[in-house]
Amino acid sequence: MDRLVTAVGAPTCRPETKKYFIETFGCQMNVLDSERADAQLRKCGYQWTDVLEEADLILLNTCAVRERPAEKALVRISEIRRRKKPEAIIGIMGCVAQAEGRRLIDRAPDVKLIVGTQAVGHLAALVTQVERGGDAIVDVRMPNRPAFDRLAPEERRQRHVAYVTIVEGCDKFCTFCIVPFTRGRERSRSPEDILTELRALAGAGYKEVHLLGQNVNSYGLSRRIEGRRMGFADLLEMLAARSGVPRIKFTTSHPRDFDERIVRAIERWPQLCPWIHLPPQSGSDRILALMNRGYTAEEYLRKVEYIRRASRDISLTGDIIVGFPGETDEDFRQTVRLVEQVEFDGLYIFKYSPRPHTVAARWADTVPEPVKTERLMQLVEVQRGVQRRRWQRYLGREVEVLVEGRSTKSERHWAGHTPCHKVVNFESSMTNLEGLIVKVEVTKINPHSLFGRHVESRAESTV
Ligand code: SAH
Ligand code: SF4
Ligand code: F3S
Numbered sequence: 001m002d003r004l005v006t007a008v009g010a011p012t013c014r015p016e017t018k019k020y021f022i023e024t025f026g027c028q029m030n031v032l033d034s035e036r037a038d039a040q041l042r043k044c045g046y047q048w049t050d051v052l053e054e055a056d057l058i059l060l061n062t063c064a065v066r067e068r069p070a071e072k073a074l075v076r077i078s079e080i081r082r083r084k085k086p087e088a089i090i091g092i093m094g095c096v097a098q099a100e101g102r103r104l105i106d107r108a109p110d111v112k113l114i115v116g117t118q119a120v121g122h123l124a125a126l127v128t129q130v131e132r133g134g135d136a137i138v139d140v141r142m143p144n145r146p147a148f149d150r151l152a153p154e155e156r157r158q159r160h161v162a163y164v165t166i167v168e169g170c171d172k173f174c175t176f177c178i179v180p181f182t183r184g185r186e187r188s189r190s191p192e193d194i195l196t197e198l199r200a201l202a203g204a205g206y207k208e209v210h211l212l213g214q215n216v217n218s219y220g221l222s223r224r225i226e227g228r229r230m231g232f233a234d235l236l237e238m239l240a241a242r243s244g245v246p247r248i249k250f251t252t253s254h255p256r257d258f259d260e261r262i263v264r265a266i267e268r269w270p271q272l273c274p275w276i277h278l279p280p281q282s283g284s285d286r287i288l289a290l291m292n293r294g295y296t297a298e299e300y301l302r303k304v305e306y307i308r309r310a311s312r313d314i315s316l317t318g319d320i321i322v323g324f325p326g327e328t329d330e331d332f333r334q335t336v337r338l339v340e341q342v343e344f345d346g347l348y349i350f351k352y353s354p355r356p357h358t359v360a361a362r363w364a365d366t367v368p369e370p371v372k373t374e375r376l377m378q379l380v381e382v383q384r385g386v387q388r389r390r391w392q393r394y395l396g397r398e399v400e401v402l403v404e405g406r407s408t409k410s411e412r413h414w415a416g417h418t419p420c421h422k423v424v425n426f427e428s429s430m431t432n433l434e435g436l437i438v439k440v441e442v443t444k445i446n447p448h449s450l451f452g453r454h455v456e457s458r459a460e461s462t463v
Contacts, residue, residue, distance in 0.1 A: 020046045021055035026063025028212050030094050032163040033120045034061050039155040040123035057089045062096035064178050067353045069096045077108050095182035101140045116140035117183050121149050146187035146226040150197045153204030160435045162206050167213030175292045175359040188219050190226040202244035207402050211250040217257035233261035240269035249273045256294040260306045267311050273419040274312045279319035283338025284331035287324050304342050315420035317346040323372030324352045325363040332375050343390050347383045351376055394442045401440045403433040428454035
């Protein structure tokens, strides 16, 4: 029998230093959860290592959103098993841990720890219990409380860009999506708490913050809110005015709750980055209704119109699912038409895969795999053409780049992102640019990145 943790006490700290290794899959929420796990593990005396063979504790932070995730996690566990120290503890966290719970232990009995998505905040206590030996520990409870921990700047892995959750969970229940089952009910965090965290980040020199939520636009709309109620556009304006963070990005925007006030806020505040990730999922009204997305293609296009009419050049990206149950050639043609009409700056295209617990998983997966692949390839080709044309507008332009580090190309090359979230690689004669926001003239357009030349200023040369 697994032990279900019922009382979580303070972690006991130990003098010796043990090492832990975390492998992270999935979205930025998981990246942030791995940082939260770092903070927890340091509390109970662990030190991070990137060498799996050295680790005393190995955590796999998993994603369940597409294609046989539990099987993938178990395959990875068997690889880890071959390489790890014999006494090392293996744990699984993230969305597969939440969705599968103790079933993972039935299939991999040497896994000693299952940490659900709402248990990361007390990981230290769970690890302390596992170290005492005995049965596996499973904590996949979902109290759905709006309990957000604030991560101090020094507890983060990245030095210049920070992720900050503003909404956890999701109440939309799109018929294809497992997230409401792995992240629970939607909870919004208090504006004061978000502001305090951003101010601390700005004070520590962070240049960019990504506000995270499965659906940031429903911030403050949900019943479960910590403290004061405020809409997303109001939150953006308040953070732009008062946080001191030079660049604020946010993801993901759901088209149903997306409104013009968000565009107005981006126009008004230079700190709010001109990038909106607004996934349509399909261009067919029939499929959108089956997906329970809550908008038609025309309503989606109307929201795109607000964005296109804005006084700033706002970059728009999206996600599409091809091969949803019942998707006909005509439905797919409508999706292609939407993609051509919108002209996304970037598009993620996925083949539908049935996910446990979801409504669509009860329907027959009618589109054969080769047809899904064919539709995916066709849409990738359409988007490639759109992107090549659209990105030409950057050629010869000066863009601002937050330098995140050296590019893999050479010592003279640096890499970072623009406010519109494009990757830029560029040449510079300067020896250390990391963490600075610099001007780069774009000289070349690659399929997925821009290339340019550093426009050096006196201020930078004195750094
Ligand atoms: N909250 C975001 C999406 C989060 S999941 C939104 O509402 O837009 C990220 C992306 O994974 C989705 O946009 C969707 O395109 C894709 N996805 C989710 N479930 C999927 C499934 N069952 N099969 C294929 N793709 C899926
Ligand atoms: Fe999933 Fe839909 Fe919620 Fe996005 S809005 S997380 S796709 S259920
Ligand atoms: Fe994956 Fe969970 Fe994120 S399913 S996409 S890690 S919320």
